Amino acid sequence: MGFKRYAVYFGPRPNEPLHDFGKFWFGIDPETGASLPTSPLPGHSEDMHSAIIKAPRHYALHGTLKPPFVLADGTEYDALKEAVSDLAATLSPVTLSPLYLKDLNGFLALCPTEPSASLRALAGRCVTELDAFRRPASEGEIEKRRAAGLTPNQDSNLLRWGYPYVLDDFRFHITLTSRLQDKERQTVAATLSPRVSPILTAPTVLQDLCLYGEPEDGSPFRIVARIPLG
Template identity: 40%
Template sequence: MAEGGAFRRYGIYVVPEGEFYEAASAWLGWDTAAGVTLPHPEVEGLPGDPADLTATPRKYGFHGTIKPPFRLAEGTDAEALDAAARAFCDDRPPVEIPALEVRRLGGFVAIVPAEPSPALSGLAGATVAALDAFRAPPSGAELARRRKSGLTDRQDRLLRDWGYPYVMEEFRFHLTLTGKLPLDDAETARAALARHFAPLLPAPFRIASLCLVGEDAEGLFHLVHRYTLAG
């Protein structure tokens, strides 16, 4: 596992714990906390091999993005980011989500809150803003890549202001389970994964910590520090 400044990007994630995390990490094939690959489980009714279905999200591990991955700004370092993230979390209370469900979001499948959570959206927006001094501005190539997906004027403004188009009021919390699939395959995968995860979805789902994660030279993300939401 890389240490400190050896990571090329950092982000702030919700990383669940316990049996829920272990099962979802096995599904993806990568454990960010342990930094090891895992064998995929057998899941009935899938439209393809789990290794293929999870190829895109695997490197990120099982997580919900709060502050999207960013390169460190000039003049900052990982130690200062760690201290700022810890201080921020010390002042923020936990968030409780009454229920989760497996849902198809366009062409990919994710676990999401069954109902919108203003408290979680507020936490995400505050995190993005509080730690933004550590984010290097996106390059022209990064901006162009993001804009290829077709952004609204507001999303483009968020991209310029915060380095990512799906923050603040555009934020939608999700724990990704598959890459983008044809719609029929995505629906088939959703149904299979809903059955697979049904006994594992915590109700309520209590977000009691945020995690600093880092991307290593191979593009794999690792859990660097976990901060208790102690406010």
């Protein structure tokens, strides 16, 4: 397939308000991988906007269910897709509580106003039941994660599942910016909030498991399979 990593994400469906916002916020259509013009905030140049979205743009608009992983030795894409399809068939759609713009440790993200036990359980099954397809994290990857400072439980998750923030430490969010300095973050939040507010009046429903792939050329992740739940 020509992808170096895969991930299982929430991705809003085409023509949904959140999908359309994401395309022009990040300048990438996750359905095709096509580059698009971005729509900077008032008072922000293209260069300023590019800096604001630099880190999350690589992953396109998404909410993480199973974080990015390299295929384990002896596994292949077709088997992964089949496993995701089998899992999706046993899951039901989840309606999220209304989203809002939140400061998450220095970056801005859309987060549900209330936690969802159903969403946590769904993400947990993605993490655990698809883990046979994940190549174990290297020592370098583990040390890089640890440098951020982890709790004992997060460190245990890292060693067992390759990522700290899963299972009991799972917090669903849709990242919109890189980590920003306080003053810049406040300015961006003030101008971004009115842009996203109309989008967030529509219910956000997780209806699919989206298998995203990271192309070998390093371009942003895109959807390689969208599999409806149930």
